[in-house]
Amino acid sequence: MRLFRSILVFTAVCALSAVALAESPAIGAAAPDFQLTTLDGKSFSLASEAKAHKAVVVMFISTQCPYSNAYNDRMRDMASAYASKGVVFAGLNSNKNEDAAKATSHAKAHGHTFPIMKDPGNKVADMYDAQHTPTVFVIDPQGKVRYEGRIDENYEDPAGVTSPDLKNALDSLLAGKPVAKTMTKAFGCSIKRV
Amino acid sequence: MGRATIALLFIFGAVPLAGDARSRLAGEIDVAGLREAVARERGHVVLVNFWATWCVPCREEFPSLSRLQERNRVAGLRIVGVSTDFEKQRPAVEKFLAERRPAFPNYHRKKGGDDQAFIDAVDPSWGGELPYSVLFDRSGRKVRSFSGKLPIASAEREIRKLLASR
Secondary structure (H helix, E strand, O other), rough: OHHHHHHHHHHHHHHOOOEEEEEEOOOOOOOOOEEEOOOOEEEHHHHHHHHHEEEEEEEEEEOHHHHHHHHHHHHHHHHHHHHHEEEEEEEOOOOOOHHHHHHHHHHOOOOOOEEEEEEEEHHHHHHHHHOEEEEEEEEEOOOOEEEOOOOOOOOOHHHHOOOOOOHHHHHHHHOOOOOOOEOOOOOOOEOOOO | OOOHHHHHHOOOOOOOEEEEEEHOEEEOOHHHHHHHHHHHHOOOOEEEEOOOOOHHHHHHHHHHHHHHHHHHHHOOEEEEEEEEOHHHHHHHHHHHHHHHHOOEEEEEEEEOOOOOHHHHHOOOOOOOOOEEEEEEOOOOEEEEEOOOOOOOHHHHHHHHHHHOOO
16 A cells, blocks of 8 residues: 555656655654744754644645645644644645745734744655645654644535544544544645755 | 537537537536546546646646647547636636636536545545546546646547547
8 A cells, every 4th residue: 555655656746747755754653853944033843842742733834725725724723722732733835936925924814823934945845755735744742653644624614524634633642542543645736846 | 500410510529619618617516427427428538637727737738628629529539627616716717717718618526525535536646736637548447647737748649549449
């Protein structure tokens, strides 16, 4: 299955002339660490944030992608709701065609107060083999990946969501229970790589 | 031209869509409807193209898809377009079609249901990125998918091979 997925990913990569040969980290494996500067000039280290929180949600997002934008309010609300529970959300913009100024104004317009970083050269997207926006990864305090995939199954209608996968994963993690659904297929716009 | 002649021309694909039909949505479509649309064209080679008005590469490739359809209509190619725009963008979809007048019918993805299920039902390897095209042979068998803009020259060679096989 993993091989099949890799073949499919490779096909898509060829079609998009993208370079992303790494596989996404396996569930339970160490999340690739990265250090970046947030849009407001602060340093962000995944390893440090993971140790300091009960979970880190790494989200590959976009300013232009309608799928990603459909989740703007859900990202804002979840980041706010889970902050008090010890979870930090972090947005990564890996698209080469969306600069820091665009990302900053987009964050301001949508009330995204969680840390957001540009991912120069889409290096972090490559490390995580993230192909679409939005794609989310949940990292536990040990720096292990506990969930990968979509936020939920219904981008168009938040009220019609029947499978709130990210929420379920976070709730399980916070309750000390196993995450029932550790992987879902992320869908959305392709990440515009260099 | 008699009715029988017109009917025969439609059956053999010699008559392109009427101008008015080109500029309107052919209807709403879900997974079952899409399967039916492809099944209705059995005997033809079918290319289903998923697009959206907000998708720049989709808009860019639209004219080349129309030309591809025109060049291969008589031989038996049928292109079916599916807009995946959100429901609130439907007016933009209709305006786009009115302006572009594509040479193939276009549907709007029906609102509701599981978005992921729709994507998976179309092609498990699809991640929802646009444009995305799926090619079916004359028997209705899925042959392959194209992520991103269709490489027209190589895709047309492949389509013509399929058109040549009966």
